[in-house]
Amino acid sequence: MAVFTPVTQDDLTTWITQFPLGVASSIRGIASGIENSNFFITTEHGEFVLTIFEKLTFAQLPFYLQLMRHLAESNVAVPAPIANNAGDLITPLHNKPAAIVSKLDGSCQMDPAPSHCAAVGAMLARMHLAAADFPIRQPNLRGIDWWRSTVPTVLSYMAPESMILLLDEMEFQEGFADSEAYMALPNGPIHADLFRNNVMFDGDRLTGFFDFYFAGCDTWLFDVAVTVNDWCIDLDSGVLDTSRVCALLDAYHAVRPFTASEKMAWQPMLRAAALRFWLSRLYDFHLPRDAEMLVPHDPGHFKRILQERIATAAPTLP
Incomplete structure (x- = not known):
């Protein structure tokens, strides 16, 4: 990700001696x-990914690292956290929590075909089922409580038309979250950020999901909606590609069948997933933090997706 805390080769050479990586x-x-x-x-034992956590705390991090370990041990393709010589998955570096995980093979598929979407859908369903018995519960930290606290922060930067859209959608989503259909949705640990750049393929073979640091306990359908809103769209317009949507949903359904409550909640959940990322991109764009290599994302992309989800019915769940 963007580099907020630089690490030199000398820093790494000293710090990594506590790991069995050479x-x-x-x-x-x-x-x-x-x-x-x-x-x-790169170490004597191969290539890895080092993460220094800029917002998440030592108290919050066991959820993410232990979830990844739990999934890896359940044969879900995710990076495996590397413990240090004392058995710790989280250790301080420059006075911030840090972790090392294995590096997945392959590269991101930024122009997915229906076959790629099907592979993602099937793996996502497997991930949800594998995480169902994960014992640590931590809420989605970018869920509706975060939306409520963040909306007032970004309103002053917005044009009147965008303000109206945001406030109207928040009102709709708060009503949806209080509905019986929402309350009946299956839930558990979710990835919550499964974009094209968080999945690796080696050719047509899916080699893994990564970047679990937005994960939390939420409805499984929200995770599906986030994924569809990135993997199955025309990037310029936000319009859904029916062939890719159906490939992803059918493959997911074959592993974990959708429930009746999920079928009722599908269109509102697609809107919720669009709102979540429009709101976070508004915040990051207008209130950025200093960082090396920081590339802010365009908030307008998810505004267009939200408007399209409001205006046009999506393919139904199988």
Whole structure:
């Protein structure tokens, strides 16, 4: 991700001695994203990813690292956290919590076909089922409580038409969250940020999901909606590609069938997923933090997606 906390080769050489990874020969900052400081590192034992957490605390982090370990042990393709010699998954670096995880093979598929979407859908369903018995409960920290506290912060930066859209959608989503259909939705740990750049493919083979640091306990359908809103759209317009949507949903449904309550909640949930990322991009765009290599995302992208989800019915769940 963006580098807020620089780490030199000398810093790494000293710090990594506590891990069973041998000598570190290189470190390179990763330029995508805006939450944590991330680096590719190479050691005598291979390539890994080092993350320094800029917002998440030592108390919050066990959820994410233990969830990844739980999924990896359940044969879900995710990066495996590396413990230090004392068995700790989280250790301080420059007075901030840090962790090392294995690096997945392949590269991100930024122009997905229906076959890629099907692979993502099937793996997402497997992930939800595998995480169902995960014992740590932590809420989605970018859920509706965060939306409520963040809306007043960004309103002053917005044009009147955008303000009306945001306030109207918040009113709609608060009503949706109080509905019986919403209350009946299956839930558990979710990824919550499964965009194209958080999934690796080696050719047509899906090699893993990564970047679980927005994960939390929420409805599984929200996770599906977030994923569809990125993997199955025309990027310029936000319009859904029916063939990709159906491929992803059918593959998910074959592993974990959708419930009747989920079928009722599908269109509002697509809107909720669009709102969540429009709101976070508004915040990050107008209230950025200083960082090396920071590339803010365009809030208008998810505004267009939200408007499209309001205006046009999506393919129904199988």
